[in-house]
Amino acid sequence: MTDLIERPTTSTPDEGGPSSVDHGHHDDHGEHHGPSGILKWLTSTDHKVIGINYTVTSIVMMVIGGAFAEVIRAQLVSPTSTLVTLQQYNQLFTMHGSVMIYLFVGPFAFAGLANYLVPLQVGAPDMAFPRLNALSYWLYLTGSLTMILGFFVSGGPAAFGWVGYAPLTSAINAPGAGADLWIGALMLTGFSAIFSGVNLIATIFYLRAPGMTLFRMPIFTWNMLVTGILILLAFPVLTAGLIMLYCDRHFGTHIFEVQGGGVPLLWQHIFWFWGHPEVYILALPFFGMVTEIIPVFSKKPLFGYKGMVFATLTIAALSLGVWAHHMFTTGAVLLPFFSIMSLLIAVPTGIKIFNWIGTMWGGKLHFSTAMLMAIGFVATFLIGGITGIYLASPPLDFFTHDTYFVIAHFHSVVMALTMGAFAGIYFWFPKITGKMLHEGWGKWQFWTLFIGTQVFTLPGYLVGLHGMPRRMAVYPNNPSWQTLNQWESVGALLIGISTLLFVVNVVASYRKPIVAGDNPWDASALEWFTSSPPPHHNFTSLPPIRSERPVWDYNHPDAPALGHGHHEPAATAAEKVEA
Amino acid sequence: MKPAQQRRSRRRAILLALSAPLILAGCQLPSFGAYGGVSKAGTDTFKLWQGFSVAAVIIGGFTFLLMIYVIVRYRAKKKDTSLPKQTQYNIPLEILYTIVPILVVIGLFAATVVVENKVVANPTPQATINVTAFQWGWKFTYPGHKAYIVGQTTQTPTMVMPADQDVRINLRSADVVHGFYVPRFNFSRYAQPGLLNVFTFNITKPGLYKGQCAQLCGLYHSLMYFNVRVLPTDEYDAWMAKQDANTSIVNAAAQSGAVAAQISPRVPTNRAQSQGAN
Amino acid sequence: MMKQESVILLFLGIFFGLMAGVYWFWGHEDGGGVMLVGALFLGLLPGLYYFWWYRRSGGNRPEDRDDATIADGAGVVDSFPSTSIWPFVLGMGCFTMVLALVFGTWLAVPGVALILSALIGATAESRRGGTV
Ligand code: HEM
Ligand SMILES: [Cu+2]
Ligand SMILES: [Cu+2]
Numbered sequence: 001m002t003d004l005i006e007r008p009t010t011s012t013p014d015e016g017g018p019s020s021v022d023h024g025h026h027d028d029h030g031e032h033h034g035p036s037g038i039l040k041w042l043t044s045t046d047h048k049v050i051g052i053n054y055t056v057t058s059i060v061m062m063v064i065g066g067a068f069a070e071v072i073r074a075q076l077v078s079p080t081s082t083l084v085t086l087q088q089y090n091q092l093f094t095m096h097g098s099v100m101i102y103l104f105v106g107p108f109a110f111a112g113l114a115n116y117l118v119p120l121q122v123g124a125p126d127m128a129f130p131r132l133n134a135l136s137y138w139l140y141l142t143g144s145l146t147m148i149l150g151f152f153v154s155g156g157p158a159a160f161g162w163v164g165y166a167p168l169t170s171a172i173n174a175p176g177a178g179a180d181l182w183i184g185a186l187m188l189t190g191f192s193a194i195f196s197g198v199n200l201i202a203t204i205f206y207l208r209a210p211g212m213t214l215f216r217m218p219i220f221t222w223n224m225l226v227t228g229i230l231i232l233l234a235f236p237v238l239t240a241g242l243i244m245l246y247c248d249r250h251f252g253t254h255i256f257e258v259q260g261g262g263v264p265l266l267w268q269h270i271f272w273f274w275g276h277p278e279v280y281i282l283a284l285p286f287f288g289m290v291t292e293i294i295p296v297f298s299k300k301p302l303f304g305y306k307g308m309v310f311a312t313l314t315i316a317a318l319s320l321g322v323w324a325h326h327m328f329t330t331g332a333v334l335l336p337f338f339s340i341m342s343l344l345i346a347v348p349t350g351i352k353i354f355n356w357i358g359t360m361w362g363g364k365l366h367f368s369t370a371m372l373m374a375i376g377f378v379a380t381f382l383i384g385g386i387t388g389i390y391l392a393s394p395p396l397d398f399f400t401h402d403t404y405f406v407i408a409h410f411h412s413v414v415m416a417l418t419m420g421a422f423a424g425i426y427f428w429f430p431k432i433t434g435k436m437l438h439e440g441w442g443k444w445q446f447w448t449l450f451i452g453t454q455v456f457t458l459p460g461y462l463v464g465l466h467g468m469p470r471r472m473a474v475y476p477n478n479p480s481w482q483t484l485n486q487w488e489s490v491g492a493l494l495i496g497i498s499t500l501l502f503v504v505n506v507v508a509s510y511r512k513p514i515v516a517g518d519n520p521w522d523a524s525a526l527e528w529f530t531s532s533p534p535p536h537h538n539f540t541s542l543p544p545i546r547s548e549r550p551v552w553d554y555n556h557p558d559a560p561a562l563g564h565g566h567h568e569p570a571a572t573a574a575e576k577v578e579a
Numbered sequence: 580m581k582p583a584q585q586r587r588s589r590r591r592a593i594l595l596a597l598s599a600p601l602i603l604a605g606c607q608l609p610s611f612g613a614y615g616g617v618s619k620a621g622t623d624t625f626k627l628w629q630g631f632s633v634a635a636v637i638i639g640g641f642t643f644l645l646m647i648y649v650i651v652r653y654r655a656k657k658k659d660t661s662l663p664k665q666t667q668y669n670i671p672l673e674i675l676y677t678i679v680p681i682l683v684v685i686g687l688f689a690a691t692v693v694v695e696n697k698v699v700a701n702p703t704p705q706a707t708i709n710v711t712a713f714q715w716g717w718k719f720t721y722p723g724h725k726a727y728i729v730g731q732t733t734q735t736p737t738m739v740m741p742a743d744q745d746v747r748i749n750l751r752s753a754d755v756v757h758g759f760y761v762p763r764f765n766f767s768r769y770a771q772p773g774l775l776n777v778f779t780f781n782i783t784k785p786g787l788y789k790g791q792c793a794q795l796c797g798l799y800h801s802l803m804y805f806n807v808r809v810l811p812t813d814e815y816d817a818w819m820a821k822q823d824a825n826t827s828i829v830n831a832a833a834q835s836g837a838v839a840a841q842i843s844p845r846v847p848t849n850r851a852q853s854q855g856a857n
Numbered sequence: 858m859m860k861q862e863s864v865i866l867l868f869l870g871i872f873f874g875l876m877a878g879v880y881w882f883w884g885h886e887d888g889g890g891v892m893l894v895g896a897l898f899l900g901l902l903p904g905l906y907y908f909w910w911y912r913r914s915g916g917n918r919p920e921d922r923d924d925a926t927i928a929d930g931a932g933v934v935d936s937f938p939s940t941s942i943w944p945f946v947l948g949m950g951c952f953t954m955v956l957a958l959v960f961g962t963w964l965a966v967p968g969v970a971l972i973l974s975a976l977i978g979a980t981a982e983s984r985r986g987g988t989v
Contacts, residue, residue, distance in 0.1 A: 005937050007930045043940040086798055126937050131944050131979065138948025146955060161795045167772060168755045168797060177959050184955035191951070205862050205907070210919030210930035214861045229869065233899050237892055246958065258773040264756065265771060269888040298653070301667045307677075313865065317872045320896050321880070324889070329758065330769045331776040334884040335699070339691055343684045350680045351673070357645055358672070364655035364663050379646065386639045390631050393691040395624045395698045399613075399765040402758050402793040465612040467762025469793040472801040477789065537937070542927045556662070 005125040007209070008541045045130035046536065050137050051116030052432065055425075057141060058108035062418075064148070065099035066499060068092050073492035076485045079475045089473035090159035091178075095150070097162030098182065102189050103144045105417055106278070109285035110231065111136060111196045113424050114224045116432060118200060120527035121218045123209025123545070125537040128202035129195075136195040143188030150178040158182035161471065163275070164245075166256035166267035171249045180249070183242050190239045193281075197231030200224050209526070211545035215309070218525040218548060219302060222309050223288030226316045230277045230284070233320060238274035241267065265332060272323035280319045283413070284312065286420030287352060290374045293427050294356050296523045297371035298363030304355040305548060311348035311355075318345045328397045335394045342392035349385055353378060368521075369442030373423030376450045377416045384412030387461065405464030408457045415453040415495070422449070422502065427523075429509075430516030434532045438514070441505035449498035456491025459484040524552035608633065614763050617784040617809075620698040621765035627694040628765075634683060698766070701779050704747030706815075708740060712750070712757035712770035712792065715799035726822035732802040739808050741815035742785045750776040758793030761807055767793050782809045861921075863907035870900020941982060947975035 044050065072092055075083045084092060115133065119126055127133045150157025155176030160168040164182070167173060204217070204225045217225075245267070247253040254260020256267045295302045302308065321341040324333040356378050365371070387409040390396045400406060422445070429437050463484040468475065475481055519528040528551045530539050543554040611632035616625040711718040716731025719738040730736030740746050750759055752770035760767035768776050792803035810818060877893035884890065919925035950971030957964035 005934045006932060007934050008927065040940075042945045043942045045938050045941055045944065086801065090795070090798070090800070125934060130938050131941050134941065134944035135947055138945055139951055142948055142952035142955075146952070159797075165756050165795070168795065173755060173797060180959040184958055188951060188955055201903075207934070208920035210925035210927055211922065212920050213923060229866070232903075233873075233896050236899075237895070262773075264773060266888050269886070269892070273889065273892045299655070299663055301665055303666065304668060304673050306668075307673050313869075317869055320873055320893065321876045329767055330771050330774070331778070332771065332774055332886075334880070334886070335695055336688075336692060337880065337883060339695075340684075340688050343688055343691075344681075346684060347677065347680045351677055353642060354676045355673075357642070357649055358669070360649045360653060362663055362666060363653050364659065364661075365650065365653050366655050375646070375650065379643070382639065382642060386635045389635065389687070390628070393627065393631065393687065393695075395620075395627055395691065395694045396631060398698065398767055399621075399624065399760075399762065401767060402760070462612050465614070467614075467760075467789070467791070469758070469760060469791055471795045474801050476802075477791070477804055544926060 005537050008539045045126075045134045047115050047119050047127045047130065047133060048432075048534065048538075050133050051112060051114075053137050054107055054115055054140065055112035057144065058104050058112050061099050061103040061144060062108075063499060065096050065104055066496060068096035068099065070492055070496050072096060073489040075473065076475075077482075077489050079479050079482055081474065084473070086473045087156070087159060090161075090471070091150075091157050093471055094158050094161050094182075095147070098147060098158070098185075099144075100414065101162055101278075101282070102186060103140075103147060105282045105414060105421070106193065107140055107189070108421055109282055109417075110193065110200070110224065110227050111140065113289065113428060114200065114220075114227075114285055115196070117428065117527055118203055118221055118224050119207065120431075120530065120534060120538055121221045121525050122204060122207060122212055123526050123539060123542050124203060124207035125539070127199045128206055129199050132195050133199050136192045136199070139188045139192035139195070143185045143192060146181050146188060147185035150181045153177040153181065163271055164267075165271075166245070166248075166264040167258070169245060169249070169267075170257055180246070183246050183249075187239060187242055190235050190242070193231050194235050194239075197228040197235070200228035201232070204228070209542055209545060212526075215306065216545060216548045216550075219291040219305065219308055220285075220288035220525070223284045223291070223312055226312050227281050227284045230281050230316055230319065234274045234277035234281065237270055238278075241270035241274070244270075265327075265330060268327050268330065269323070272326045273320075275326065276323045277316075277319045279413075280315055282417060284315070286377065286417045286424070287312070289424040289427070290356065290377050290420050291352075292523075292525065293370050293374045293423050294359050296427075296521050297366045297368060297374075298360050299366075299522075300359055300363040301524075301549060301552075302355070303358035303361070304351070307351055308355055311351040314348040315345060318348075325392055325397070328394045329401045339392055339394055343389065346385065346389055346392075353382060353385075368426070369437070369439055369446055370423050370426035370521075372443065372446045372450075373419045373426060376446060376453075377420040377423060380412055380416035380419060380450070380453055383457070384409055384416055387412065400464060402469055403464035404460045404468045404470060407470050408460030408464060411460065412453075412457045415449075415457065419446075419449060419453075422446075427521065428527075430520050431527055431532045431534075433509070434516050435509050436514040436516050436520065437509050438505050441501055441508060445498045445501040445505065448494050448501060452491045452494025452496075452498060454491070456488050456495060459487040459491075463488075519551065519555070522552075522555065524549035526550060529554070614765060616763070616765040617782055617786070617788070618764050618766070619781040619783060620700075620779075621763075622783070623694045623697050624765040627690055630690055631687065634687065638683065699778065701747065701777055702745050704779065705744035706741055707747045707749065708738065709749045710738070710751070710759060710770070711753055712759065712796075712803075713753035714755060714797050715792070715803045717803075717805045721819070721822075724819055724823055725825060726819060730805070732799045732804075735804045735806055737787075737806040737808050738790075739810060739815065739818060740780070740782065741812050742782050742809045743812060744781065746780050746782070748776075748778055748780065750778070755796045756794050757796045757803070759790070760793035761788055761790040763788045764807075769794055785809045785811050860908075860911050863904050863911060866900050866904030866907065868900075870897050870902075870904055873897045873900055938982070941979065943975045943979035943982060946971055946978065950975055 041049070041053070071084065072089070075081045075089060115127065147157075153176070155178055157178040158164070158174065158181070160174055160179070169179060204221060208217070244253070244255045248255050248257060248262070254262040256262050256264050258264060291302060291308060318341055322338055322345060324338045325342045327333045328335060328338070387405070391400060391406065391409060426437055426442055429435070463481050466481060466484075468478065468481050516532050518530065518532055521528075526542070526545075527534070529541075529543055543550045547553055608629045610625075611629060613625060613628045614621075616622040707722050709720045709722060711720075716729065717736050717738070719728040719736065720726070726739070728736050728738060748759075750768055750770050751774075752772045755772065757770040758767050759770055764780060764782070766778070766780075768778055770776065786809055788807045788809065790805045790807055792800060796803065873893055873896040877890060877897055880886075880893055881890040919929040922929075950968050953964055953968035953971060957968055
């Protein structure tokens with residue numbers, strides 16, 4: 001069944017009548033009298049439904065991955081703990097890393113909120129390929145199930161780390177179904193990601209509203225465009241690598257095995273050629289969310305919009321040339337090349353941080369939970385970014401690689417991303433559900449999450465410098481590491497508590513709903529022009545698009561002129577009445 | 580210190596100071612949590628670490644202070660609903676914070692290259708040790724000598740090496756990827772199957788150092804320890820002479836090899852063995 | 858207009874090409890070189906396509922004009938499926954195929970069946986929708 005969708009033609013909400021007219025050939029279609037209940041869930045191709053499915057599933061994955069992390073941290077409280085066996089420990093961190101990276105941050109970022117928001121932000125009725133979009137979700141869901149299935153087969157799940165370095169992944173070193181399920185899960189979620197990327201790019205290229213030129217797109221949409229491009233560049237490489245790995249395991253090829261003339265190192269090249277762009281595939285969407293949120297709660301436009309766009313593109317360009325900074329200690333890569341490329345990425349990243357601060361500068365800051373989470377993101381990301389600069393220097397990487405210094409570094413980053421995720425949730429929850437999340441609970445959640453993160457990561461840097469390698473189930477030789485490890489575990493506990501507070505908040509928001517209204521934050525992108533939640537096919541009317549803040553222009557016709565004049569003026573009064 | 584040496588180290592200091600302008604006097608700086616390094620290259624690495632840390636503290640500290648200032652200064656007053664000035668661009672400022680980071684990065688990169696070249700240099704060795712990592716232990720042999728040290732999880736092997744000499748390590752793996760990591764040397768390197776990894780230590784401080792496998796290699800990864808005993812040159816020579824004089828094929832330490840053989844049949848153990856000088 | 862869109866992709870592709878060149882002659886490592894050349898093409902391919910599309914349509918789409926009004930975009934956007942079961946069926950088919958990789962080839966039989974029925978179903982659905 002298909003709906004023919006017309007564009008809205010008015011710019012005044014609630015007056016022009018329904019302009020998204022259904023000209024379909026059947027009368028009984030559309031959400032209003034479509035299937036309901038489970039069938040609706042199974043058959044919907046609405047980007048909003050799919051976006052919610054993605055978001056909820058990925059948060060469930062975060063809780064599962066977080067539970068593994070808590071067990072890991074409980075094990076490490078003592079040097080000779082026997083809470084889990086060595087094998088179980090290896091499985092736990094493998095599954096923790098895999099679930100978090102493949103099943104939580106990525107899908108949440110480029111397919112959860114993005115799915116929901118990108119069509120709204122560009123004024124489109126849906127994603128460009130709605131059925132492909134639905135397929136993405138089903139591949140992601142089944143991929144997640146495949147990964148978790150590892151716990152229920154004999155031998156348990158994969159135990160070779162989330163990076164699966166050959167030849168530890170070979171049929172001899174990792175027999176059993178768990179490893180194959182890991183490969184299968186990555187194939188499914190990999191294709192799911194590729195389809196999401198295709199959809200994002202096509203939607204942004206073909207379905208923008210009139211007047212929405214590329215350089216008027218909300219910065220979140222810009223970030224999603226670049227993310228989509230990176231997905232298309234990176235994920236096919238991983239999928240190819242996985243197919244080779246499967247052939248090695250089952251069809252007797254020796255691509256990654258020395259015995260038959262293969263090259264184990266090749267796996268690392270392939271994996272990180274995907275893996276480093278993946279870092280930015282994970283991060284860019286959250287950069288985008290934070291960049292949407294900070295201006296709104298500063299009551300200002302984004303400072304340095306164009307600089308932000310070019311920084312994002314620069315990051316994308318460089319991110320394909322840094323993969324072997326994960327391989328400095330192999331002794332077989334071109335150190336200076338990867339070192340300078342990695343260091344250079346700090347420049348556009350720094351520009352972003354200064355632009356965020358510049359946005360707040362001279363503003364009127366309102367510290368809602370979303371804003372706190374966004375600031376927490378910037379602060380934590382700054383720590384992760386600075387420690388990342390050390391790792392870009394091969395001599396410094398030589399002695400921090402594979403230690404808790406690295407664990408702490410990338411947890412500063414991913415915990416920052418997690419804060420970005422919650423910033424996005426607090427910010428867009430009203431749009432998606434029509435209800436506000438409770439600010440009181442939210443602030444408690446923020447502070448436990450923020451403090452917990454620092455208590456968890458900062459001792460990690462130190463214990464790493466003291467020589468503690470990662471992936472240690474026990475450390476009987478070095479009892480002196482215990483105190484710092486216990487602090488880390490305290491931090492992990494706080495993070496766990498913060499997640500519980502979030503669940504409480506969501507439940508509370510449904511039991512005692514606070515109605516949100518169309519635009520509770522006085523925000524500026526198009527999604528805030530339509531109702532909360534938006535109708536099927538999104539818009540009944542659109543405002544004129546004359547800057548990157550169409551809804552703001554519409555709501556603040558008398559706002560002070562933009563600083564630094566050479567910029568196109570906001571919509572003039574004359575334009576506003578034109579339709 | 581001899582004058583020539585002094586001059587050289589001063590030149591090095593100047594170079595570092597030029598490339599990372601923030602390094603004022605490498606030695607008086609705090610350690611920023613890292614080990615000083617007991618090898619020549621390790622000490623250089625440590626100084627680089629200090630330089631990076633100074634830059635990190637200054638840049639990071641500046642940025643954090645800026646954030647805190649903004650957060651405190653621009654908090655919206657209650658009931659103030661007026662809009663602030665809608666500043667959107669400040670091109671000179673934006674150019675400034677593009678150029679300055681680029682300059683800092685170039686400085687950090689220059690310092691990196693200087694140190695990196697020292698760390699990865701392989702001068703003609705005065706002693707050579709072949710190291711083989713296997714699941715889950717280490718084997719140390721000395722080309723041209725009989726010394727043969729092997730041990731695994733239940734019996735930590737100890738590599739013996741001379742101080743103040745360029746000691747070349749030939750690192751190999753018998754099975755999967757392992758990581759040869761001695762924290763006090765400020766260095767680690769993968770034992771990568773199919774690859775020979777060659778690097779050089781010049782240890783300036785004799786002593787017993789802990790080492791450990793750093794790269795996940797399977798079940799007993801967390802127990803894959805080894806030690807490094809660095810002996811003054813004369814003691815090392817004496818030790819080596821004793822090993823070479825040892826004619827018995829199977830000595831007391833063979834048991835450790837036998838256990839290793841059970842775990843990893845790929846490691847040959849039917850040879851003369853000796854445990855390290857513990 | 859589509860020009861900016863294609864320029865972004867072409868810029869990225871060319872940048873990867875430059876990197877591939879530097880890496881190839883400096884790094885002497887084939888794997889990365891090949892993958893960078895792949896990235897070059899992955900940038901150029903869609904970039905050139907969009908450039909061609911821009912030249913062919915020659916048009917000024919309302920979304921590419923600074924001064925376009927909402928009314929300029931009036932008319933049908935496109936036809937969108939409202940609901941469809943086939944993505945789910947196709948997803949289950951792919952899932953079954955992956956399980957076949959792990960638990961036994963026999964699972965490929967239901968897997969292929971599901972995939973085929975989804976392909977046929979989705980195609981028929983599009984046909985019936987008519988205007989696509
Ligand atoms: C509650 C918060 C978290 C805690 C307490 C936590 C804890 C840990 C610990 C202790 C390790 C090291 C295990 C080891 O090497 O022995 C680890 C590894 C890892 N974590 Fe987390 N983590 C948390 C959140 C996250 C998030 C949000 C992500 C990603 C988005 C993530 C991704 C990873 C990855 C990729 C690894 C590496 C796994 C491997 O070595 O193969 N973690 N985590
Ligand atoms: Cu990376
Ligand atoms: Cu190991």
